[in-house]
Amino acid sequence: MAEGRFDNPVVAALTGFYDRYRKQELEYRFTEEDNFNGKTVLITGANSGLGFALATESAKRGARVIMACRRAIPEAGEKVKRLSGSDAVEMRYLDLSKIDTIHAFVNQLKEESINLDVIILNAASAAPRSRKTESGQDELFLVNYFSNFILVNLMLSKSVIKLDEKSQQRLIFISSDSHRGSSNIDYQEFGKYFEYGVSKAISNYSYFKLVLNTFATELSKRLNKDKTLLQVNIICPGPVNTNIIRETPFLVRIALRAIFSVIFRSPTKASQPVIYLASSDDFQGKTNKYLHMFIPKNMDEKVYDEQEGKKLWRESVKLWKQIDSNAAIFSE
Numbered sequence: 001m002a003e004g005r006f007d008n009p010v011v012a013a014l015t016g017f018y019d020r021y022r023k024q025e026l027e028y029r030f031t032e033e034d035n036f037n038g039k040t041v042l043i044t045g046a047n048s049g050l051g052f053a054l055a056t057e058s059a060k061r062g063a064r065v066i067m068a069c070r071r072a073i074p075e076a077g078e079k080v081k082r083l084s085g086s087d088a089v090e091m092r093y094l095d096l097s098k099i100d101t102i103h104a105f106v107n108q109l110k111e112e113s114i115n116l117d118v119i120i121l122n123a124a125s126a127a128p129r130s131r132k133t134e135s136g137q138d139e140l141f142l143v144n145y146f147s148n149f150i151l152v153n154l155m156l157s158k159s160v161i162k163l164d165e166k167s168q169q170r171l172i173f174i175s176s177d178s179h180r181g182s183s184n185i186d187y188q189e190f191g192k193y194f195e196y197g198v199s200k201a202i203s204n205y206s207y208f209k210l211v212l213n214t215f216a217t218e219l220s221k222r223l224n225k226d227k228t229l230l231q232v233n234i235i236c237p238g239p240v241n242t243n244i245i246r247e248t249p250f251l252v253r254i255a256l257r258a259i260f261s262v263i264f265r266s267p268t269k270a271s272q273p274v275i276y277l278a279s280s281d282d283f284q285g286k287t288n289k290y291l292h293m294f295i296p297k298n299m300d301e302k303v304y305d306e307q308e309g310k311k312l313w314r315e316s317v318k319l320w321k322q323i324d325s326n327a328a329i330f331s332e
């Protein structure tokens with residue numbers, strides 16, 4: 001059975017205490033010069049928490065921002081416009097637990113010939129128990145891993161993501177350092193629905209971040225054989241004081257709220273290393289890099305296992321074909 005690093009939300013949150021005070025090696029490299037200068041930045045889950053801060057900070061730094069959200073359209077976009085003083089902010093509907101909305105979203109980007117410079121895959125669910133989606137998978141599996149596989153493959157198949165050494169679009173996965181220490185990927189339960197409660201949900205959250213990082217690593221290898229055509233990088237924003245715990249059981253939520261508000265960093269502060277990764281020249285030509293806030297690190301060694309990466313890709317292709325007659329796989 002797949003297991004993540006934590007199964008207790010309070011222990012997981014307290015680990016953030018240590019992280020918060022780590023030396024931020026590359027922070028000095030992030031300056032006002034790190035600007036988007038009219039580039040287009042797409043952010044999923046941009047209506048709340050880190051995604052909202054990323055949208056606001058990107059707009060302040062000269063980006064045209066596309067906020068892909070399932071809620072708060074248009075209020076969140078209006079708020080970003082107000083806070084950033086920029087009108088170059090748009091909102092699009094995207095519910096990552098509904099595969100047809102991912103198709104509609106990518107088709108719309110294609111029809112409008114939108115050139116994306118930076119794509120930040122930030123949305124994630126912290127569902128406190130199993131929940132079956134319309135297509136029959138568990139919500140945490142679909143939203144936190146599989147929808148990203150579908151979205152990226154569709155964008156590549158429809159040339160919304162273009163492979164070009166010169167323009168080098170940037171694809172950024174928002175992950176979590178809690179992926180470290182998760183078990184190997186369990187293909188017996190891959191994409192299957194079964195019922196579970198809060199401990200397994202916490203464990204699955206970090207486990208699916210390991211799966212996501214393994215996918216990002218395999219993607220980077222497939223696309224960037226001799227030279228970098230697409231920058232595929234991964235970042236953990238560290239502990240962020242957001243509303244990610246909104247569905248946690250009441251008493252646990254009260255304890256977590258206290259820890260979050262005292263120890264965790266504001267979304268604006270936590271957005272800084274992500275903006276750095278998205279905009280700085282320091283990453284030109286670099287792919288499959290992992291930052292934990294401003295600290296460059298290796299991910300869990302399982303993420304780099306070549307056979308695992310290939311197997312994950314194969315199993316993901318197989319599942320997508322089974323559940324979606326419009327599957328458009330970019331690379332088999």
Ligand SMILES: NC(=O)c1ccc[n+]([C@@H]2O[C@H](COP(=O)([O-])OP(=O)(O)OC[C@H]3O[C@@H](n4cnc5c(N)ncnc54)[C@H](OP(=O)(O)O)[C@@H]3O)[C@@H](O)[C@H]2O)c1
Pocket residue numbers: 044045046047048049050051069070071094095096097098121122123124125143174175176177236237238239240241242243244245264
């Ligand atoms: N907070 C932390 O301490 C922390 C630490 C490490 C990593 N992270 C990562 O940071 C990212 C942002 O998390 P956050 O802390 O900012 O949490 P958050 O405030 O809960 O934001 C999560 C975002 O994902 C969206 N989302 C959830 N399910 C979705 C779906 N089915 N379709 C489309 N969007 C969906 C949410 O939209 P709704 O508002 O509609 O639910 C929300 O916009 C996540 O990837 C998370 O794993 C967070």
